[in-house]
Amino acid sequence: MSQISLTFPDGNAREFPAGITPAEVAQAISTSLGKKAISASVDGAHWDLAWPIDTDAAIAIHTMQDDAPALELIRHDFAHVMARAVQEIWPDTKVTIGPVTEKGWFYDFDRAEPFTPEDLGAIEAKMKEIVAARDPVTTEVWDRDRAIAHYRDTNEPYKVELIDRIPEGAPIRMYWHGDWQDLCRGPHLQHTGQLPADAFKLMGVSGAYWFGDTSRPMLQRIQGVAFKNRNDLKAHLTFLEEAAKRDHRRLGREMDLFHMQEEAPGQVFWHPNGWTIYTTLQDYMRRKQRAGGYQEINTPQVVDRKLWEASGHWEKYQHHMFIVEVDESRDGETDDAAVKDKAQTRINALKPMNCPCHVQVFNQGLKSYRDLPLRLAEFGSCARFEPSGALHGIMRVRGFTQDDAHIFCTEDQIQEECARFIEFLAGVYRELGFPDFEIRFATRPEKRVGSDESWDHVEGALENAIKAVGRDYVLEPGDGAFYGPKLDFYLTDAIGRVWQCGTFQVDPNLPERLGASYVAPDGDKKRPFMLHRAALGSFERFIGILIEEHSGKLPFWLAPRQVVVASIVSEADDYIHEIVAALRAAGVRAEADLRNEKINYKVREHSVGKVPAILAIGHREVEERTVTLRRLGEKATSVLSLDEAVATLAREATPPDLL
């Protein structure tokens, strides 16, 4: 038998007979490692202890101490244990796939009857039995025909499909957890008793399409989470509870920011507090854009279908548009049948995006190459008929306002404009408290318009721009629009969710369709490029992210209610009016709380309401012309003179770009 050389993490190499398994390697190193081993890395691949190694390789033996492989095995084996439990309880259930997810796993099933939330308890109980049984996990490689025949016999059509998807030459592995058998690429633990029976939880049932294919019947997905021990599970469940407390939908109600209702699904009714955040943010963006060389415009909401036909949206995007039909004969308010016969209905659509309207502005008058780059910005209110299942608070809505702009420029100006925009966006994000963001670079898709030379040039411009400003990017090959590449900018919020906010798209197509042109130096008319870009994305989503990021405790300058001046005794009322007036004159959003309540009550109420500063005023403050300041979330208080307090708070109320 031939020998192979295995190199360990410490750099030492040892000879072993070919076909040795990691289990045997671990045993050869020491009996205790042989007992503790759960899997291995072989040339970087996660390797089952039972798989033979046939060639020279770098090897590392993993134990439960190694978090990443341990968690992967735990979650993966739980997926199988759950599928086995389900099939033991409901033998008519067909199994499909069950991959590991970020905190656990899911497994999709095909069963006529829906799983109920109550069923989850029964499944969990059965899973614990399987763990307690300490059933061995074993594996074999089968040939394709045998595997297919097996799954035909056992009436598991999804597994047959899966085998068809396994590329020629790749091993088809069968695993057994006790007597229960599944097709799986592995690796796995050695027996079910290695699973922590007190560190998993089934989280729910939902629908899911087989490989995302909406034309197929829906499967039922059961999701679970699993950790190495009970404490980690508890920590995760606590984290979920905390996340729920900072949910913008909950805080939106508690802080009286906005509401939504049935008659306008996916659209926001902003209350005074919420609208204060919105306008403060908008004022900020307006100043930033002006400083960044943008000119602000405003364009119509309701636009005749003719424009959408010209832009291509009518053909490609109609299902997402709110269509408005207007009978123009209504003008005369007549009942005259003859007039009604002549009635003409006109079909309009609410704009789902601003770009076609911006081209109309560009097209007015004659543009020269000297006008380029021309940067037209609009806080553009858009309406999109998003599918009902996509709606989510104010993060995914049907009516929203973008901090949109379109830059009309020449091909040679794209790189410079892209770099400028990335710096602009980075500055905005930094000032808004998001110094870190991710750029995803989406390149040419299969179906596209334009020559390869043109794509080469434009993609190169974007890549150079990213490099020029010293940023990294994640490449998303083939994800660009059919007319040009794009950059998307992603923020991660305080609970780890990733949101797309900013975008930068290169578009030679729409200027072409809508006949935009400029006069070039040689006197010829040429097509400009159009760059679609947004930094915040939409005010609605961005405010939702801000709320969740800060658990409602917004930075002082953005807080809708900045200071409450609360009386301890009613003799302080006159002085409090004076304080409030002084703060307001200095640009601070201040209000008085003169109610006949104890200071404890007021402090609690305004703390719950996330007011960043409370000034408590009693006899002492009146006499000394001071204020006692208490910051949100802090127990300590500090005494300041009135002038000091106004100066300090006024400074804090100043937006970051004006400091």
Next chain:
RNA sequence: GCCGGUAUAGCUCAGCUGGUAGAGCAACUGAUUUGUAAUCAGUGGGUCGGGGGUUCAAGUCCCUCUGCCGGCACCA
């Protein structure tokens, strides 16, 4: 859009196998003038999401529509 769940007072929720609705907080009224996360007492408040059906009787059972929640799909 699809699968599942869900809808009771302003909010959070209770209401068992059908017998015409309750609590806490909030609101309102009164008393209390109070020193940093809930002062006390009293009062009012709900066609139980909409529509239809079964039944002597429906918040409760059935159908349907709508919204919301969790996923899937979508987010050129």
